[in-house]
Amino acid sequence: MPSVTYSSTRGGQTNLAFRDVVMQGLAHDRGLFVPDRLPTVSTTELESWRSLSYAELAVNVIAKFVGDDQVPLPNLRDIVTRSCAAFRDAQVTPLVHVGGHYVLELFHGPTFAFKDVALQMLGNFFEYFLSTGSNGGRLAVLGATSGDTGSAAIAGLRGKKGITCVILFPNGRVSAIQERQMTTVPDENVHCVAIDGTFDDCQDIVKASFNTPAFRDKVHLGAVNSINWCRVLAQTTYYYWSYLRVTDAHKDIPEVHFSVPTGNFGDVLAGYYAKQMGLPVGKLIVATNENDILHRFFTAGEYHRESIAETISPSMDICVSSNFERYLFHLAGNDASMLSAWMQAFEKTGQLTIQGDLLRQAQADFDSCRGDTSQTLATIETYHQKHQYVLCPHSAVGVYAIHQLSLVSSATVCLATAHEAKFPAAVAQVVEPMPPPPTELAVLRDLPTRRVELPNDLATVQAFVEECVFSRPRKWQAVAKHLAAVTVAVGVAAVALQAMTRRR
Structure with missing residues (x-):
């Protein structure tokens, strides 16, 4: 059976392939992509899945939507297997009985949050699609986080060829550890931006960027937030x-x-x-x-x-x-x-x-x-x-x-x-x-951090993304200096960037 196709909730784009909706993220009419049909799982089929590992189960579930015309089964199996291998527990999401009910522990991935489940897979899907011709091999990911999405997205995208990852988070409104999980990552393709505002402000900037065609097409914009259908499917x-x-x-x-x-x-x-x-x-x-x-x-x-x-x-x-x-x-x-x-x-x-x-x-x-x-x-x-x-x-x-x-x-x-x-x-x-923290989190206290502070301003953020995509600067001080120059009309942005440079 061919792969499921997708259309925008607002009707402006219809019958898109899985590859296209993953790479595009948000529909051009500001809608979200939804499947044109939902495959079914029969009782017999469900029972046949009982003995499968988590990775094998994921392959079977995702293959209901993604056929060989989009991702050949051997490649799908490889993407899913490598994604699950990043988890500390062999069951990936173990189930424990506590207090008379069950708790599904979704925090055994690289960043100790449930979003790792989807974002490890999304990163590997991005990598596969770029390697097989999408976007000319280049993608600029712009994401907003209220805490966990950012670090999970960075963990899934860090170091991946052809991908620039820019994560916006509300300044002072994520936990200290959540911020350090993002800002201690040294990979040059990762950029963390503290926005003067709330998560909804960050999310609005991301959505508005997808609705700015000239910018969107220039940088080959992609999404890691759960507006990207791949995340929902993986979960x-x-x-x-x-x-x-x-x-x-x-x-x-x-x-x-x-x-x-x-x-x-x-x-x-x-x-x-x-x-x-x-x-x-x-x-x-x-x-x-x-x-x-x-x-x-x-x-x-x-x-x-x-x-x-x-x-x-x-x-x-x-x-x-x-x-x-x-x-x-x-x-x-x-x-x-x-x-x-x-x-x-x-x-x-x-x-x-x-x-x-x-x-x-x-x-x-x-x-x-x-x-x-x-x-x-x-x-x-x-x-x-x-x-x-x-x-x-x-x-x-x-x-x-x-x-x-x-x-x-x-x-x-x-x-x-x-x-x-x-x-x-x-x-x-x-x-x-308090129980002692996992070693992976404890060491964050001693690692150097790097981040940029920007105002809640669409043009300033878009200018920063372009700088990251096209200049690929090795030093954050250079990013700040250049961006301050090109956005000199935005006084607040200049002040924030100069302050960042002084701290570094």
Whole structure:
């Protein structure tokens, strides 16, 4: 069977190949690519996957979408196998039983966060496509991170031929370890930029860059954020993996519930697609912190943008969830014109409201729960004291949700999205003494860092990206000096860059 094709949620691009949507990232009409059809997995086929390793399972799941016309099976197997080899646990995403339910540990990759699962694969897909003729062998990746995406993207792209990687993060709004994971990487193709603003500001710059055709085409722009379909596809595997492991141990469980700490909606969306393909999934719980736009949508039908609250779970400090557009497209009956009208109204007013049958359908697809900082800390403390298990402040939000929704059972899996050592300041409030951090994180304290500070300004960021792509400077001081000259009209940018140079 030929590979699945993809179209934009807003209707401007249709029937694109997998290679094209991976390399392009965001659709040219500002929509997101969604599959034109969803393959199915029969009960018999699912049962035949029980004995497979994680890597073998991933090959089978991804091959449902990607045929030999896009990536020949031997190459696909190589991409997936090398991606999984980067993980410290042979099971890649091991499942543990804690407190009467399961925890899916997604933090055994290079940067101790769930995003490694997808970004190791995305990096290797990029490398394969560039080596076989895409973009003339060159790609400029511009990404935004609220904490974990940046380091995971860098780990997947560092040193790769033909790729320039520029990661934007909100200055002072990621944890110290998250920042060091990004800024201590010495590879010359990696550039870390602290933006004077929030994650949503960083995300807006990325989206606006994709919607600037002259810039986009000049640098051959690509995306690593979960707007890139490849990331969502890669994440579907661990829903199959955890379902099979739960039902290995409990053969009487007919379906498995999943609680997912949620920011940009990509992780839980992967579970939604797995369920639509036939995986016996029960509840899909959207677990949010105080930045609860998604919880408000699923309880009252109100997707209303509000200001971002800084919390102890910074990777979820998001007030507009990029991947949510994909779900809204399906909620609109795969009607691109309806979805486009919704998004245009939302972009203008900051509000989207649904009622009636649409709200009831959304509530049938997802449950939701909001856990604030005090509830998150109480959950971390309880699990440490009662179960000798330490949760990160994001994972704890998902665990809190299943207690609130009375879904604590062996049929429930909570996704643990990061290692607790990435958030020591938060966890140490209720865990004493803190477990020693993994060596890979402990050594970051003594490594030199390098980063650029830029204002929340699209033109300045785009000028910086062009400098990185075309000049390939070996010294960051040279980058700062040259960029300050070419953006002299932007006074704030010049001040920030000169300050960076002085610190170096």
